[in-house]
Amino acid sequence: xxxxxxxxxxxxxxxxxxxxxxxxxxxxxxxxxxxxxxxxxxxxxxxxxxxxxxxxxxxxxxxxxxxxxxxxxxxxxxxxxxxxxxxxxxxxxxxxxxxxxxxxxxxxxxxxxxxxxxxxxxxxxxxxxxxxxxxxxxxxxxxxxxxxxxxxxxxxxxxxxxxxxxxxxxxxxxxxxxxxxxxxxxxxxxxxxxxxxxxxxxxxxxxxxxxxxxxxxxxxxxxxxxxxxxxxxxxxxxxxxxxxxxxxxxxxxx
Amino acid sequence: xxxxxxxxxxxxxxxxxxxxxxxxxxxxxxxxxxxxxxxxxxxxxxxxxxxxxxxxxxxxxxxxxxxxxxxxxxxxxxxxxxxxxxxxxxxxxxxxxxxxxxxxxxxxxxxxxxxxxxxxxxxxxxxxxxxxxxxxxxxxxxxxxxxxxxxxxxxxxxxxxxxxxxxxxxxxxxxxxxxxxxxxxxxxxxxxxxxxxxxxxxxxxxxxxxxxxxxxxxxxxxxxxxxxxxxxxxxxxxxxxxxxxxxxxxxxxxxxxxxxxxxxxxxxxxxxxxxxxxxxxxxxxxxxxxxxxxxxxxxxxxxxxxxxxxxxxxxxxxxxxxxxxxxxxxxxxxxxxxxxxxxxxxxxxxxxxxxxxxxxxxxxxxxxxxxxxxxxxxxxxxxxxxxxxxxxxxxxxxxxxxxxxxxxxxxxxxxxxxxxxxxxxxxxxxxxxxxxxxxxxxxxxxxxxxxxxxxxxxxxxxxxxxxxxxxx
Numbered sequence: 001x002x003x004x005x006x007x008x009x010x011x012x013x014x015x016x017x018x019x020x021x022x023x024x025x026x027x028x029x030x031x032x033x034x035x036x037x038x039x040x041x042x043x044x045x046x047x048x049x050x051x052x053x054x055x056x057x058x059x060x061x062x063x064x065x066x067x068x069x070x071x072x073x074x075x076x077x078x079x080x081x082x083x084x085x086x087x088x089x090x091x092x093x094x095x096x097x098x099x100x101x102x103x104x105x106x107x108x109x110x111x112x113x114x115x116x117x118x119x120x121x122x123x124x125x126x127x128x129x130x131x132x133x134x135x136x137x138x139x140x141x142x143x144x145x146x147x148x149x150x151x152x153x154x155x156x157x158x159x160x161x162x163x164x165x166x167x168x169x170x171x172x173x174x175x176x177x178x179x180x181x182x183x184x185x186x187x188x189x190x191x192x193x194x195x196x197x198x199x200x201x202x203x204x205x206x207x208x209x210x211x212x213x214x215x216x217x218x219x220x221x222x223x224x225x226x227x228x229x230x231x232x233x234x235x236x237x238x239x240x241x242x243x244x245x246x247x248x249x250x251x252x253x254x
Numbered sequence: 255x256x257x258x259x260x261x262x263x264x265x266x267x268x269x270x271x272x273x274x275x276x277x278x279x280x281x282x283x284x285x286x287x288x289x290x291x292x293x294x295x296x297x298x299x300x301x302x303x304x305x306x307x308x309x310x311x312x313x314x315x316x317x318x319x320x321x322x323x324x325x326x327x328x329x330x331x332x333x334x335x336x337x338x339x340x341x342x343x344x345x346x347x348x349x350x351x352x353x354x355x356x357x358x359x360x361x362x363x364x365x366x367x368x369x370x371x372x373x374x375x376x377x378x379x380x381x382x383x384x385x386x387x388x389x390x391x392x393x394x395x396x397x398x399x400x401x402x403x404x405x406x407x408x409x410x411x412x413x414x415x416x417x418x419x420x421x422x423x424x425x426x427x428x429x430x431x432x433x434x435x436x437x438x439x440x441x442x443x444x445x446x447x448x449x450x451x452x453x454x455x456x457x458x459x460x461x462x463x464x465x466x467x468x469x470x471x472x473x474x475x476x477x478x479x480x481x482x483x484x485x486x487x488x489x490x491x492x493x494x495x496x497x498x499x500x501x502x503x504x505x506x507x508x509x510x511x512x513x514x515x516x517x518x519x520x521x522x523x524x525x526x527x528x529x530x531x532x533x534x535x536x537x538x539x540x541x542x543x544x545x546x547x548x549x550x551x552x553x554x555x556x557x558x559x560x561x562x563x564x565x566x567x568x569x570x571x572x573x574x575x576x577x578x579x580x581x582x583x584x585x586x587x588x589x590x591x592x593x594x595x596x597x598x599x600x601x602x603x604x605x606x607x608x609x610x611x612x613x614x615x616x617x618x619x620x621x622x623x624x625x626x627x628x629x630x631x632x633x634x635x636x637x638x639x640x641x642x643x644x645x646x647x648x649x650x651x652x653x654x655x656x657x658x659x660x661x662x663x664x665x666x667x668x669x670x671x672x673x674x675x676x677x678x679x680x681x682x683x684x685x686x687x688x689x690x691x692x693x694x695x696x697x698x699x700x701x702x703x704x705x706x707x708x709x710x711x712x713x714x715x716x717x718x719x720x721x722x723x724x725x726x
Contacts, residue, residue, distance in 0.1 A: 041539045086452075092283065097452055120540075122298050126290035148540065153301030161297040175545065204288035206281050212270040219266055223259045237267035238278055248260050 020184060021074040022053030030072060030081035032191040033108065037101055037132060038116035039125050040087030043144045045069070046174040047116055048084040051184065075188050083110065091131045092239070099243070105135050106229075107252055111191045113139045114183070119149035119156055119171065129165065133199040134232035139167045140186050147173040166198040201231060212238060227253065310540050314415065318538075323419040328505065330412070334403050336501055339480050342395035349394065353387035377577055385573025388626040389565045396477055397558045404442060405553035409544035413438050417536055425531050427516045428523025430459035432534060433466075437515060440470025441508075443561065444686040447472075448693055458529045462519050464690055465703045468682045469515040471508050473561060474621035478677045479504045481625055485657045486670030503674070511678050514710070564685065569623045572616055576630055579616075590631060604712060605672035605719030609663065614680065621683050629656065632663035668722050672715040679711030 038044045052071030069084040085104055086097035105113055113136050117125035122143075133139060143156065162169040168186045172179030189195040205213065216234040220227065227233070233253065236244040247253050271278070316322050361383060365375040407413065416438055421431035432454050440447030447467040454460040471479065483503040488496035523529065579589040587595075590612065597608035613627040681704045682690070691700040 041537065092279070123290050123294035126293055127286055130286050130289055148542075155299045155301075157297040157299075161293070164293045164296055200289075200293075202282075202285055202289050204285040204292075206285065209274050209278060209281055212274050216263070216267055216270055219263050223263060234267070235282060237264065238271050238274065240267075240271060245264055248263065249257070 020181075022051070030079040032078065032080050032111040034080050034082050034187060034191070035104055035108065035110035035113045036082065036084045036116060037105060037113055037128070038087060038142075038144075039089055039118065039121075039128055042087065042116045042118040042125065043174050044087060044116045045084055047114065047142060047144060047172070047180075047183075048082060050174045050177055050180045052082055073184070075184055078188065078191075080187065080191070083108070088128060090128055091135075103243075105132060107247070110136070111138060112187050114142050114187065115139055116142045116144050118145050119143045120145060120152055120154050122156065122161075130200065130202050131232075133165065133167070134201060134235070135229045137166075137197050137199040137228060138190055139197060139199060140183070140190055141165060141167055141169040142174075142179075142183055143169055143171040144174055146171045146179070147176065164200060166200045168195055168197070209238075224253070313541060314538060317412075317415050318418050323415075327416060327419060328509075330407070331508065332501060332505055334400065334407075335476075335480075335504055336497075337403065338396050338400045338476075339484070339501065339504075340497070341399045342480075345395040345398075346391055349391040353391055354384070358384065358387065373581075376581065377574060381573040381575075381577030382570045383573070385569040385576065385623065385626065386566050389569040389623055390562070392477055392481075392625065393565055394558070394562055396480065397473060397561060398554055400473065400476065401442065401558050401561075402550045402553045405549050406544045406546070409542065409549055411539050411541045414536060414538050418538065421536070423516055424519070427520035428529075428531055429462045429466075429516075429519040430454045430456065430532060430534070431536065433459070433463040433515075433519070436463050436467060437470050437512070440467045440472060442473055444468055444470060444472045444682055445689040448686060448689045451693065455534070456529070456532045458523075458527050459532065461694065461699060462522050462527055464693060465522065465699070465706065466515045466518050468686065468703065468707050469511040469518065469678070471511050471678060472621070472683075474565070474683060475677050476504075478621070478625050479507055479674055481656070482670050482674055482677075485660065486665075486667055489657065490667060507674050507678050510675075514679070518706070518710075565623065568684075569626075572623055572627065575616055576627060580631075594631065603719065604676070604715040605668045605722065606676060606715060607664065607669065610669075610673060610676070614676075618681070618684060621677075624677070629659060632659055668719060668726075671722075672718055675718065676711045676715050679707050679714060681705070681708050 036044050036048055048069065048071060051073050053073070071082045071084070073080050073082065083104060085101040088098040088101045091098060091102045091105075104110070113132060115129050115132055117129060129141065141161070143158065143161075149156065156171070158169050158171055168190065170179055170183045170186050172183055174180065186195070190197065213231060213234045216237060217230040220230040220233055224230065233244060233248070237248075244253075317326050358379070361379050362375070365379060413435060417431060417434035420434040420437075424431050424433050433451075435453065436447050436450045438447075439450040444467050447470060448464050451460050451463040451467070454463055480500070483500035484496075487503040488500040491499040523531075576590075579593070582589050584592060593612050593615075594608035597611045601607040601609075601611050609631045610628055613624050613631055617624045617627050681687070687700060687704050690703050691697070694700060
């Protein structure tokens, strides 16, 4: 069964098997840095392995990746360095694994962030997706575990989801390597600027908070005109996040 | 960059925070959820026939139930160990036959034919080579069976259920429920278990999890437990139930370890690490049929070979040390003999002997080489014929031969029981100690975590020895 599908895929121009080289751990001289984020147990490490050819340990329990793993692949002469982040439900609190993920997306400024979600539990996963999209607008949604979602008769309108989030959405079943070629192509296109994202910002913020956020982020933008995530910084400052205050003071965010 | 303008932003944020009040966090979270539900409503539709969700729920109802949760856990542990014990026998004796009975004499012959001096030949072939060969023969087969089975359970999604079952007990002992996950990882390797504690948010509970991880019987100590249980516990009962008896002995030790984990966690949270128990959400992921061959392959490559390589790295110098201390003489006794004699008194108090204590000292870098070391030192100290001479790690291809040597060395059932207890309760291996330091960045807690189990081991074996001698 698999060989048949594989050959059909290989005939497709998107597949581009010749352009892809899995580089394992050799992460020198890369052109782009790609982060993989997502809720626990959505298959981030499986996606990471599928892209890099590495065998980062995977397991069916939340919290398996606690340190960030790095790997690389090459696609059409461009080298991509991949960073597999610990799974988190949110970026709003501060446990150690959440901070690893948050700090990398915020301070590491990856060229593309792949957000891996469980297609069968999309609504719950969107909580994190929306927070990441406040920080970065160069992101790809990897709608993983499609095989399970299909088995459970869950149907997802990929196009309308992409429109609502303002970023490309790629359905995958990373365990079976399905959708990985499309994912690579999309990562490439976002990294090179061929696809320009207009990421969604959180809309349902209540009145007086929204006022405060607007005021504060306007002030931030005045001082740091090139900062892409002033609104999120404003959120964090209003929460009194000491790490962000420190980062503002020492210029990490500029 | 302008520091005053940054301070202005921070000051403004402070003012605004006063204005909007405490509910900011909750309001923002609610806003995000509202957004998420809007988006999901626009794109997700599902059929009502959710058959598999119901099947998952049904399995969960049984494996996490009050009545069946614990028996099923013990049963699964039992089956995994049973397959490991039975299955490892044959490849182990094959490897021993190949590496020890055939290749060792061949190397000796080769050394003799090129006229290698006796001390170099002894040091390299009887010390380093035999130590390495022994570790491979003893460790590789059980690991190659145990790890894939453990990984299959992990991929299937059973570990979070274990955490769910044990959560109540951990909470009772003032620790974090997720410690059940790090404990399970510790059954594979304590160093891995210590790193896994990063999933625990609260520093207090994380420290408890780090200190008590050593009570998870690790992969280096399973073979010791299995071997001693097979030789002694299995030998005192009728042959028909000897397998069952040794299996129960090993499981009892593992469960005793979990018991100590709770007791020590409780004691710590009532004394030096006081604090509230934090609540958390544990997601029970769907059961996923593991991809069998892929899992077996990766667990052998990634876990088994890495752990084995580490054991070899430590076994080689340990073999050299053993040969040296057995062959360097002070007066008319070797260093090893001196040490064994002087440790014997203390060993007797603990129901152990000088050989075992010396073996633990030599094997501090790696627990997994304790049994080979004990055998070699026993042969040397008791002068039993059969070995290739002083300081040679012994060639034993069956549990029966091992038993003969140990019994000749004065071992009794008490020695065996206390060795199993001491193997559970002693300092973590050097890799784990280093990992604890890296994770806690505290010398104080590293020393504490290393010394506490040794003291517990001394106290427990002492008590068992005294009571045993009164009763029997």
